[in-house]
Amino acid sequence: MTIDRECLLYSIAVILTDQPRLPMEQLARKVGVSRATLHRMFPSREAILLAAQHLAHAVAGRAIEAAQPERGPADEALARLVEKSMPDAALHLLLARNRNETGNDAPENDVRWEPYRQRLLSLFRRGQEAGLFRVDLSAQWMLDAMAALMFAAAEAIRAGRLAPADGVAAVVGMLLDGSRRR
Numbered sequence: 270m271t272i273d274r275e276c277l278l279y280s281i282a283v284i285l286t287d288q289p290r291l292p293m294e295q296l297a298r299k300v301g302v303s304r305a306t307l308h309r310m311f312p313s314r315e316a317i318l319l320a321a322q323h324l325a326h327a328v329a330g331r332a333i334e335a336a337q338p339e340r341g342p343a344d345e346a347l348a349r350l351v352e353k354s355m356p357d358a359a360l361h362l363l364l365a366r367n368r369n370e371t372g373n374d375a376p377e378n379d380v381r382w383e384p385y386r387q388r389l390l391s392l393f394r395r396g397q398e399a400g401l402f403r404v405d406l407s408a409q410w411m412l413d414a415m416a417a418l419m420f421a422a423a424e425a426i427r428a429g430r431l432a433p434a435d436g437v438a439a440v441v442g443m444l445l446d447g448s449r450r451r
Contacts, residue, residue, distance in 0.1 A: 278324050282363040326381050329358040343396030345430055348441045355437050358423030
């Protein structure tokens with residue numbers, strides 16, 4: 270039997286978001302593999318988090334590429350970006366929680382994310398220059414707000430306070446209504 274590492278990692282991310290201190294044996298049982306298989310794929314919790322970081326980086330890149338943030342009006346590009354990114358929000362939520370809990374925000378993570386950050390900052394700046402987004406808020410603040418709204422939506426979906434089908438519209442609506450020029 271071949272185990273899809275990426276699917277397994279997503280399942281682990283969802284479980285560890287809810288139960289961050291779950292022992293590896295119980296984690297293996299919850300994701301449907303033996304403890305030996307889990308240990309062979311991820312020898313430690315740190316290995317899981319490192320693999321989750323690498324996967325988050327890869328899926329963020331795929332989402333940004335698929336959203337084509339340089340194409341079309343900035344508000345439409347932003348909506349596409351949120352739509353393409355929301356399916357991976359649980360993975361990013363796990364990493365954000367771990368970062369907050371451990372204070373582990375390794376510099377290499379910043380370096381790896383920098384090209385993506387620059388593309389997204391360009392999107393917000395383009396929206397400002399086109400008169401679509403507010404100019405009294407920095408592009409960095411709007412990027413931070415987008416990430417925070419996506420985390421909040423992922424958490425609300427996970428907790429049953431927001432229907433999964435409403436997640437993208439909730440984030441896009443809150444973000445655009447708060448960033449449009451008045």
